[in-house]
Amino acid sequence: MQTSLSPSSQLAKIPTYIYAVVFSSLCIVWGLLWDIMWHMSIGRDGLFAPPHLLMYVGAVVAGLFSGFKILQLTFARTNPERSVSVRFWGVFYGSLGAMYCVWGALTMLTSAPFDDWWHNTYGLDVQILTPPHTVLLIGMMTVQFGAMIGVLALQNRFSQTGLIDPSRAERPTRRLKIMFTVAAGLLLSILYTMLAEKMGSWASHHSSSYIAMSIAFPFYLLAVGRASSLRYPITITAAAYMLTMLIPSWILPLFPATPRLGPVLNPITHYQPFVFPLLLIVPGFVLDKLLHRFDHSPLNDWWLAALTGTAFVLMIIPVQWYFGGFLHTSPNAQNWFFLGSSMSYDTDPNWPYHHKFHPYWLEPLPDFLKGTGIALACAILSARVGLLWGNWMKRVQR
Template sequence: MHTDGSRPAEAIIPTYVYAVVFSSLCIVWGLLWDIMWHTSIGRDGLLSPPHLLIYVGAIVSGLFSGYKILDLTFRRNHPERAGAVRFWGIFYGSLGALYCVWGAIAMLTSAPFDDWWHNTYGLDVQILTPPHTVLVLGMMFVQFGAMIGVLAIQNKFRDRAPETDDQQRQAQRLKLLFGISAGLLLAVWFTLLSEQMGRYDAHSSSYYQTAAIFFPIYLLAVSRASLLRYPLTTITAVYMLAMLIPSWILPFFPATPKLGPVLNPITHYQAFVFPQLLIIPGFLLDKLMHRYNGKLNDWLLALIAGILFVAVLSVVQWHMGTFLLESPLSRNRLFLSTSWYYGSDPTWEYRYKFYPNNEDTLPVFLKGIAMAMVYAVASARIGLWWGNWMKRVQR
């Protein structure tokens, strides 16, 4: 990173940071497009449009982060080299750039593996096939690298106020970039869990147990690391928009199935799913952190946060699940409830109502929610510990 001599190096946001946040967006929208391609068209090729968008994310993050590493390695007088991470005894780089390069390599490696898998075994029946697992790990490395890249620069301003108007603008931009990068990673996190948390499962306690295990750890970590006034409200809003925009736009475009059996003869893209309403517990967790962060020990804070998260989410999502599945008002382009896989019978009797085996009795549901609260407290406590580490990252 070069400076003009009039302001410190850390006051400038490196180009690679913008590049990897852009890569993270390409990854999210490419992944969602790929899922909608499978549910609307079926078989795809190595160079299908959704795959190309994902590869753009991998290539951009890999090239910009790789250049960052090589620049630090071969410019011995580089002002950032002293604080860089050294690896393999030769190379120097920022932690975020390292994650992005490793992720890009994994993503590009998974492409021919996925093509071979399709040619051998046919159409995927689930999201996490072996080649998709390699791809998803690479995606999350790139996205985590984007978040850490922003965080490392942001943390240099954590304990001091910006001295100039330019530094103030840079600091505000860093806060926003962190919120965007964290929200995009949350979108992929939810997508991977969506098979266990569909609208058909909203009346089952297993739905909330899954959410309790996987979401508080992330939400509490990014809340503690962020300098935004309402970090979780911002991050969950980014996540919802990142999920919804492709599902609002793609159904306007034509798509016809290319593999049988075709039980639902569609003519346009089928949307993905309406995302979980994490923005509501996110806002309340923001309020909780404003009031008690630094005033309570982390165990007690995790106890309150975990119980609050499950209690709020179970009330909100129970009713939202009912609305999405059963209400005619949800059967539109806004709430996406008319979306239906081309290989599923559109006249299925449970298309717009809960399947009996997916509804818990009240005693079973309450017992399951109690267990979910236990899981959420443990998850929140780990998240606070992780957030403490993230606050210290500066390279």
């Protein structure tokens, strides 16, 4: 009588650290968004401010669970998972995702005292990408990429029927497919937040905004679409990103917040939300449809990149042009849902361009068309890189 799980059964289990790192990824994103809204509403913070603690929780959980998994595989020589692990430094064994999570967690925790010193030396940040924030964002994205790769490696491994009994792998495989798109949506949230200053609704009528979108998003969305085995992975990833961005901005304004740092030009009494995210779900659905139709056709990847990159630009420009204009200028957007009334405490409420496009963010039609052409070229190249990256992710099993 068999009293222990067979190697195939053990390999078909989802390790606890996978759930932990996806949870950590969520803590990191929401901690970052809370920190941005804290700066918009309160201003003064410290090393152990509540948003920072939430990010630290994410880093510590990801680092501890992943580190424990690495040590477990290193010292348990009979563990069947060791045969599908990566050996590094000639000593340690672990999954590629776990290693990314450990390094990302260490980077995040290292950035904390650097950020505190920066604030004490230079005062309040005036932009997102300061040096300590850049280090922090690299650590965050490394943890989140580790969560993605950890889930993806298991998904790819479970699909190898020669390694794992298909009847045992069916249920965890479905769960992993969903977890991968959720983890991808969380990383997409960080990517958007890092570039949000170039893509706000105030810039929705300027081609520079669409050039930035065309560089940043096609490669990521198409990589996820090619790597995942779900029917609509890009759409689900975009939906996860939107919900991740919106939930804190819908909930935190229900709580009081008072500015603690001058000058206070706008005496607010509650948290101010972040921005409404881009409607990437619309081009995402179109990209899913195109991948369904052409990803397994004789069309090579350069032609597929040209098709998907062009589709991305042709969809995102009209969608975001009108929706961005609505968010920025319409009184119907100045409410709890669309977040159009958000205004930080150090912003002059009498500035005439709060709900009107500044002349700087408007450009003549020839200039906009020229910028659209640049965006199109960028999107095609970005899509090609994304398809190449997706091919690599489809092969990850460790």
